[in-house]
Amino acid sequence: xxxxxILGAAGGIGQPxxxxxxxxxxxxxxxxxxxxxxxxxxxxxxxxxxxxxIKGYVPKDKxxxxxxxxxxxGSDIVIIPAGIPRKPGMTRDDLFKINAxxxxxxxxQVGINCPNAFICIISNPVNxxxxxxxxxxxxxxxxxxxxVFGITTLDNLRLEQFLSDSLNNKVxxxxxxxxxLTIGGHSGDSIVPVINSWNKNFNxxxxxxxxxxxxxxxxxxxxxxxxxxxxxxxxxxxxxxRFVDNxxxxxxxxxxxxxxAFVKIDELETFKLPFFITKHTQYFSLPITIDQEGIKLxxxxxxxxxxxxxMTKHAVEKVKVDVSKGFNFVHGxx
Ligand code: NAD
Ligand code: LMR
Numbered sequence: 193x194x195x196x197x198i199l200g201a202a203g204g205i206g207q208p209x210x211x212x213x214x215x216x217x218x219x220x221x222x223x224x225x226x227x228x229x230x231x232x233x234x235x236x237x238x239x240x241x242x243x244x245x246i247k248g249y250v251p252k253d254k255x256x257x258x259x260x261x262x263x264x265x266g267s268d269i270v271i272i273p274a275g276i277p278r279k280p281g282m283t284r285d286d287l288f289k290i291n292a293x294x295x296x297x298x299x300x301q302v303g304i305n306c307p308n309a310f311i312c313i314i315s316n317p318v319n320x321x322x323x324x325x326x327x328x329x330x331x332x333x334x335x336x337x338x339x340v341f342g343i344t345t346l347d348n349l350r351l352e353q354f355l356s357d358s359l360n361n362k363v364x365x366x367x368x369x370x371x372x373l374t375i376g377g378h379s380g381d382s383i384v385p386v387i388n389s390w391n392k393n394f395n396x397x398x399x400x401x402x403x404x405x406x407x408x409x410x411x412x413x414x415x416x417x418x419x420x421x422x423x424x425x426x427x428x429x430x431x432x433x434r435f436v437d438n439x440x441x442x443x444x445x446x447x448x449x450x451x452x453a454f455v456k457i458d459e460l461e462t463f464k465l466p467f468f469i470t471k472h473t474q475y476f477s478l479p480i481t482i483d484q485e486g487i488k489l490x491x492x493x494x495x496x497x498x499x500x501x502x503m504t505k506h507a508v509e510k511v512k513v514d515v516s517k518g519f520n521f522v523h524g525x526x
Contacts, residue, residue: 194444195221197267199298200274202226202233204425212433218440221245225263264305275315277423278415284317284379291315292521299325307334318342318378319511323518326456338486342454344477345431347374350410351385358403373452375477376507383408384503386493446484462490473512
């Protein structure tokens with residue numbers, strides 16, 4: 193029996209993600225928690241005929257910890273898109289003030305009520321909310337480095353789509369799925385697109401730079417187009433679904449799966465991570481292998497061009513600053 197819980201299930205990402213997970217046969221129980229509207233969302237989804245159990249939970253008031261306890265108990269996987277999204281002109285870091293507190297308090301409940309769950313953090317700024325989650329779990333004495341993931345899959349989706357666009361759609365995004373990836377962090381130029389042999393298709397710097405910039409600032413494109421009504425939700429729900437569906441194969445069927453996520457690398461088994469990463473940062477988005485127990489191995493992509501190495505070095509510096517901000521939020525600045 194697999195129980196999946198979404199915290200922030202009534203939001204722009206939460207609702208389409210709930211729909212996608214409602215249709216997933218690997219999930220036996222779907223638990224939808226939010227401070228608003230999940231009773232309605234789950235009533236609506238419960239009319240879709242599947243054998244899955246589904247329930248929505250809304251706390252009675254700010255001091256109600258009983259409702260989230262019931263929502264979380266027995267969860268094998270917890271997905272967190274709770275928090276405010278950007279408006280035009282904001283950076284992801286501008287969300288820190290509000291989302292840091294939301295993530296810390298939700299993770300506290302996860303740590304108390306389902307400490308063995310796989311935890312997938314979507315709330316921004318990911319480069320800081322993941323360290324917040326890790327430090328909060330450590331404080332509770334329940335941190336498992338193999339089971340905490342910052343979801344950067346949307347950057348990968350964008351790279352596949354935008355690269356295919358720049359190759360005039362001559363190559364399908366499905367082929368690119370296993371061949372290209374993003375590493376680093378999840379904000380601006382902390383995102384490093386790695387395009388393997390597709391580099392040879394870019395004879396001029398201009399079109400390559402355009403691709404890199406579009407992936408790194410893809411989030412801004414959506415924020416601008418939505419014009420004050422939020423950020424990426426449907427593509428994000430799809431991205432989270434791809435990650436979670438893959439993870440469910442590991443959790444339910446003990447398959448060994450490959451993914452990419454923002455993880456705390458220094459307490460994990462690693463392979464060929466360059467010193468310029470491990471010396472300066474404890475966190476990075478990298479290719480990972482996962483089984484039922486969690487992350488087995490963190491690897492560095494096989495081959496990087498000189499330019500990709502330079503971008504990675506720059507990303508290390510960016511991530512380092514964001515990670516300290518998250519760490520200090522839990523422990524207080526020195
Ligand atoms: P949204 O405002 O539409 O939804 C957020 C939901 O969180 C709301 O329903 C709200 O009620 C709920 N919420 C707030 N505080 C809560 C709490 N304490 N407990 C439970 N629920 C709570 O926002 P959205 O568009 O769904 O985006 C959510 C977050 O995801 C944002 O921080 C956004 O920046 C981030 N995001 C991340 C990525 C990524 O690639 N990782 C992509 C897109 C968006
Ligand atoms: C994205 O990449 O679309 C998300 O991180 C949301 C945002 O604020 O850009």
